[in-house]
Amino acid sequence: MKTRLNSFAVASLLLAGAALSPSLASAHVRVCTFPGSPSATLDRAVALETFRTAGVPATVTAGAFDGSDDDGVSLKELHRALVKNCDVIAGFPRSSVADASDSKLRFSRGYLRSGYVSVAASDASAQRLGADVVAATYATPAQLIAVQQQNVKLDLENTPELTIAAVAAGRAQRAIVWYPAxxxxxxxxPQQRFAISGTTSPYADWHLVFAFGQKDAVLQRRIDAALIKMKTDGRLTALTRQWSLPEGAQAALPPKATFAYRDGPIRLAAVSTAELTRAGTQVQGGFIKVDASTGDDAPSFDKSQVKHGKSLYSSSCAKCHGADLKGLNAPALSGPAFAPAANSHLTIGGVFGYMATNMPADRPGKLKDQDYADIMAFLLSSNGYTAGSAKLTADSAKASKTPLNGKTPQ
Structure with missing residues (x-):
């Protein structure tokens, strides 16, 4: 499984302007699945039955994404596949934090609701490690869920398969993985047995759907009608039964949908991915405390910082938060979900403090203090704050108790 599940996450940004306009009169609709996705077998089976039910000839292929490596499917590869090889994507992931709603795509109703679960060895006599070691797959929602937990050592692995194998081999007590994995x-x-339990995180709950081009409204409606028919007559349940979360392992959101930069642990040690995988990383206890009841003027930043911050964001943040800040396998960093017009629960200082100590996820704290300040300036600008003449410094950003309310451009 060469391409790991962050193709699942990267897909959520997908491709403004990708050309997906199959004619229903054409010989076949080309349906592609994501390479290496644990759900690829299911995606193929559901696609064939759904398109058959809809009366639309279709061919399903897993070879549409060429040249993928261990960093997942890139946007360039996705664009190339959609233009040259695919008309529809099966197994497209959507969630409340990364639903691709701002992309130029249409989506079917979901055919599988699944989530990230906690996996432990079912053998109670399995070796206990000195600390609670949790395995997670690097640069996926699993890592974000694991980081939110306290008093654990984090073992980052390169694929979901290796993440589960860490539990099977006794290197980790638990693993956070997507259930289809x-x-x-x-x-x-088949000889391996695990105990499965749910996780509580806004990153845990995902739906698999079909993705279409913006012009494919007719095809989307036909596929939705087919999925409804298959659900009614029991065929969809039969196809997805093996892949559905077991009873008691349903992913659950916290009482209030919160994100890591508000309620997560405040520190993940800044070491390389190799060191994380080899030795584990201690997650320090404690939570960010933000006080939205007191506020002062937002700290000043200038246009040069915004430009530099945008460049840094593209190289260090966009992989998880999206090139347009709309969220991939991490929350959106613009718009009302992040910076509402009023009554924000976040402060500028709280967001900056979390970012500077926990981000980017692969190497927390790797940037210089001023680089983090420049990224914060870009985030402020992207949420309607106006650049001034004075630079934003790390100290002024961290000290700000101003609620992060989005501003309407003047």
Whole structure:
């Protein structure tokens, strides 16, 4: 499984302007699945039955994404596949934090609701480690869920398969993985047994859908009608039964949908991915405390910082938060979900403090203090704040108790 599940996350940004306009009169609709996705077998089976039910000839292929590496499917690869090889994407992931709603795509109703679960060895006599070691797949929602937990050591692995194997081999007590990865692993290792429990995180809940081009409204409606028919007559349940979360392992949101930069642990040690994988990383306890009841003027920043911050964001942040700040496998960093017009629960200082100590996820704290300040300036500008003449410094950003309310451009 060369391409790991962050193709699942990267896909959520997908491709403003990708050309997806199959004619229903054409010989076949080309349906592609994501390479290496644990749900690829399910996606293929659902696609074939759905398009058959809709009366639309279709060919399903897993070879549409060429040249993928261990960093997942890139936007360039996705664009190339959609233009040259695909008319529809099966197994497209959507969630409340990364639903691609701002892309020029249409989406079917969901055919599988699944989520990220906690996996432990079912054998109670399995070796206990000195600390609670949690395995997670690097640069996926699993890592973000794991980072939110306190008093654990984090073992980052390169694929979901290796993440589960860390538990099977006794290197980790638990693993956070997408449930279809557990199904795929179990099919390859039928002798292995795990205890599965749910996770509580806004990053945990995902739906698999079909993705279409903006012009494919007719095809989308036909596929939705087919999915409804299959659900009514029980065929969809039969196809997805093996892949559905077991009873008691449903992913649950916290009482108030909160994100890591508000309620997550405040520090993940700044070491390389190799060091994280080899030795584990201690997550320090404690939570960011933000006080939205007191506020002062937003700290000043200038236009040069915004430009530099945008460049830094593109290289260090966009992989998880999206090139347009709309969220991929991490929350959106613009718009009302992040910076509402009023009564924000976040402060500028709280967001900056979390970012500077926990981001980017692969190497927390790797940037210089002023670089983090420049990224914060870009975020402020992207949420309607106006640049001034004075630079934003790390100290002034961290000290700000101003609620992060979005501003309407003048």
């Amino acid at each position: 557990v199904v795929a692993y179990a099919s390859e290792h």
